[in-house]
Amino acid sequence: MPALDIIQLGNPILRAQAVTLTSVQIEQSAPFLGSLKDIMSKYQGVGIAAPQVGQSVRAFIVASRPNARYPHAPLMEPTAMLNPELLWQSDEMEQDWEGCLSIPGIRAKVNRHKRIQVRYQTESGQVIETEFDGFIARIFQHELDHLNGIVFLDRAGKHDVVTENEYQKLMGISQ
Ligand code: ZN
Numbered sequence: 226m227p228a229l230d231i232i233q234l235g236n237p238i239l240r241a242q243a244v245t246l247t248s249v250q251i252e253q254s255a256p257f258l259g260s261l262k263d264i265m266s267k268y269q270g271v272g273i274a275a276p277q278v279g280q281s282v283r284a285f286i287v288a289s290r291p292n293a294r295y296p297h298a299p300l301m302e303p304t305a306m307l308n309p310e311l312l313w314q315s316d317e318m319e320q321d322w323e324g325c326l327s328i329p330g331i332r333a334k335v336n337r338h339k340r341i342q343v344r345y346q347t348e349s350g351q352v353i354e355t356e357f358d359g360f361i362a363r364i365f366q367h368e369l370d371h372l373n374g375i376v377f378l379d380r381a382g383k384h385d386v387v388t389e390n391e392y393q394k395l396m397g398i399s400q
Contacts (some may be wrong), residue, residue, distance in 0.1 A: 262305075
């Protein structure tokens, strides 16, 4: 597999509807998902979607852990989610800051559903139905948006978009 790299906003792949993986593609997905996890770790992401490396297929990794970008993140092993679906979403919303490896240097406050029920397939094709809340639910919604050509800025009000420098200042004041 050739080395993957992250594509940035402006690349039309980030605006495309990603394609559902067939069972044969899922069987053969391990090397690609391994590379996706590697590149996510390299950039200290807590999630990454296949379109972000130029592959317009319905797959993403969720890997919440405390790190420099998200010091209060809960711990979750990097988990590949294939053909993910949102089954239910709470009416209750929560606003919090997000960033994106494809939109470096920008942060925005985004409203997300606080709790969600989801279904996805694992790398071995097993169907999982589970519930997420808080930060992990936020990552899932952010990554699912990538599969539908949506980026987090699309969901942010114009007063809620700031540069990384301004974000750092805001965090310094609020903590
Ligand atoms: Zn993103």
